[in-house]
Amino acid sequence: MNNPLQLPFLNFLLKNPLFMASGTFGFGREYAGLYDIEKLGGIVSKGLTLQPRTGNTGIRVWETASGMMNSVGLENPGIEQFIQKELPYMKSLNLVHVINISGSSLNDYISACEKISLEKVDIIELNISCPNIKENNIPFGIKENTTREVVKETRKVITCPLMVKLSPDADDVVRIAQACQEEGADAVSLINTVRSLAIDVRQKRNVFENTYAGLSGPCIKPIALRMVHEVSHNISIPVMGIGGIISAHDVLEFLMAGAQAVQIGTANFINPYIGEKILKDLYNYLEMNSISNIKEIIGII
Amino acid sequence: MAIISYNKPLKNNYYLLKIAGKYQARIGQFFMLKKNCQEMFLSRPMSVYDLEDDGITFLYCVTGKGTAVLAKCRIGDEITINGPYGNGFPTDISGNLALVGGGTGIAPLFYTLKSLQDNPKINKIDVFLGLQKKNVFESDFQKLSHYLEINYGGYITDYIPYQEYNIIFSCGPEIMMRKIEENARNYNIKHYLSLEKRMACGVGACLVCSCQTKNGNARVCKDGPVFLGKDIFYE
Numbered sequence: 001m002n003n004p005l006q007l008p009f010l011n012f013l014l015k016n017p018l019f020m021a022s023g024t025f026g027f028g029r030e031y032a033g034l035y036d037i038e039k040l041g042g043i044v045s046k047g048l049t050l051q052p053r054t055g056n057t058g059i060r061v062w063e064t065a066s067g068m069m070n071s072v073g074l075e076n077p078g079i080e081q082f083i084q085k086e087l088p089y090m091k092s093l094n095l096v097h098v099i100n101i102s103g104s105s106l107n108d109y110i111s112a113c114e115k116i117s118l119e120k121v122d123i124i125e126l127n128i129s130c131p132n133i134k135e136n137n138i139p140f141g142i143k144e145n146t147t148r149e150v151v152k153e154t155r156k157v158i159t160c161p162l163m164v165k166l167s168p169d170a171d172d173v174v175r176i177a178q179a180c181q182e183e184g185a186d187a188v189s190l191i192n193t194v195r196s197l198a199i200d201v202r203q204k205r206n207v208f209e210n211t212y213a214g215l216s217g218p219c220i221k222p223i224a225l226r227m228v229h230e231v232s233h234n235i236s237i238p239v240m241g242i243g244g245i246i247s248a249h250d251v252l253e254f255l256m257a258g259a260q261a262v263q264i265g266t267a268n269f270i271n272p273y274i275g276e277k278i279l280k281d282l283y284n285y286l287e288m289n290s291i292s293n294i295k296e297i298i299g300i301i
Numbered sequence: 302m303a304i305i306s307y308n309k310p311l312k313n314n315y316y317l318l319k320i321a322g323k324y325q326a327r328i329g330q331f332f333m334l335k336k337n338c339q340e341m342f343l344s345r346p347m348s349v350y351d352l353e354d355d356g357i358t359f360l361y362c363v364t365g366k367g368t369a370v371l372a373k374c375r376i377g378d379e380i381t382i383n384g385p386y387g388n389g390f391p392t393d394i395s396g397n398l399a400l401v402g403g404g405t406g407i408a409p410l411f412y413t414l415k416s417l418q419d420n421p422k423i424n425k426i427d428v429f430l431g432l433q434k435k436n437v438f439e440s441d442f443q444k445l446s447h448y449l450e451i452n453y454g455g456y457i458t459d460y461i462p463y464q465e466y467n468i469i470f471s472c473g474p475e476i477m478m479r480k481i482e483e484n485a486r487n488y489n490i491k492h493y494l495s496l497e498k499r500m501a502c503g504v505g506a507c508l509v510c511s512c513q514t515k516n517g518n519a520r521v522c523k524d525g526p527v528f529l530g531k532d533i534f535y536e
Contacts, residue, residue, distance in 0.1 A: 026506035061509035269501040
């Protein structure tokens with residue numbers, strides 16, 4: 001049967017352009033109990049680091065107008081434990097699995113990528129929004145030189161497709177995307193959460209112990225859409241769009257802006273069945289508008 | 302989408318919210334509730350206060366933005382409810398049980414009390430409630446408990462004859478649960494407590510509700526909200 005949502009991404013033929021974003025879907029198990037997640041195009045693992053991390057202390061989540069802020073601090077079991085306990089499950093799923101890798105030093109990134117590359121995973125998503133301890137904790141992905149360095153060095157050890165996840169806080173997101181492409185990235189995904197601040201006025205102090213936290217949800221969508229548009233028009237490698245998607249309408253916007261696939265993040269918290277719902281609505285849209293394949297609308301804006 | 306049967310204001314900013322429909326839950330489990338409006342983006346975790354054939358009831362106190370939105374709900378309003386989530390209190394228990402609740406922490410204890418009423422392995426269920434001021438839900442507990450002790454404005458933990466119990470379920474302020482745990486250790490009582498944390502997903506994916514336990518980090522929504530008192534690191 002002809003599937004109108006089927007489309008290529010890198011060397012994969014996706015069932016549809018929907019991925020579930022890192023940190024919002026665990027390793028898939030939690031949502032697999034709620035609906036058939038193999039309907040999805042793919043899932044992205046929780047952000048993994050070389051060593052296990054217990055994450056940040058204090059408040060980790062804060063509601064904002066049309067969005068939320070988080071400061072989880074990359075709590076994760078570490079690469080080794082992930083490979084033993086979670087990866088076999090992710091690989092058993094009939095969908096494209098993406099492994100999200102973070103690090104606080106270049107060597108951590110390289111070692112983590114080396115280890116995960118041995119496992120023959122589908123795609124590595126490199127999170128370059130992590131603070132770089134060597135550079136005053138300025139995230140790798142803010143500056144062009146540190147972005148180049150981390151992409152170039154991890155590229156050498158990565159044997160699968162490499163997708164770099166861009167930060168909206170970057171000095172110049174287009175320049176950073178071009179740098180990723182030049183250093184050998186196969187795709188970019190954007191945007192990560194937006195650095196933001198909340199203050200507890202009554203107690204006269206910041207809500208989060210780390211002061212700043214990552215803003216996500218529909219409130220960042222127009223910014224994300226603009227960045228996806230700018231980036232996809234200025235690089236030749238594929239773009240995966242992320243940022244505040246909560247409906248099929250939002251997905252269509254990102255595709256029209258130039259994304260070849262998208263990731264759903266925060267919306268999973270609002271409605272745990274959102275993936276299923278958006279897919280149904282996308283099918284309906286294509287049928288109602290007599291579009292034979294969703295590819296037709298990619299990058300039309 | 303579900304429909305609100307009633308949202309009764311009680312005393313001291315407490316409300317009793319009933320949602321129509323057939324629901325199932327184990328004792329100590331919770332649901333995620335959300336009103337579709339601009340002011341409420343994330344769902345709020347609420348443990349089950351009561352479960353009847355025609356609906357499910359939640360007891361809450363207005364303490365912030367989310368509960369303020371819920372307080373404005375009227376009969377017939379639509380509300381989103383997902384669940385049940387979490388592990389809940391154990392049901393394979395026997396002997397003398399004490400339920401200890403402080404503030405809104407008493408919410409999961411009524412459904413627990415009601416559900417365990419006819420458990421033949423349980424000799425008696427005594428209830429201890431710590432509240433700031435008199436309210437109206439105390440009578441619900443009065444009807445079903447073998448013995449009920451309520452303390453207003455003080456420490457309910459000072460009024461528990463610990464030696465009488467071999468099992469305690471608690472839910473309330475951390476200082477209360479910590480105090481119970483100290484006594485539970487002295488008297489060799491099995492103590493289960495239910496934790497409350499800010500949540501986003503409710504299903505164990507986002508890790509914003511992590512807590513520290515003796516077995517490493519745990520997710521309050523998925524691995525909890527009920528933990529053994531001896532496994533928790535108190536802050």
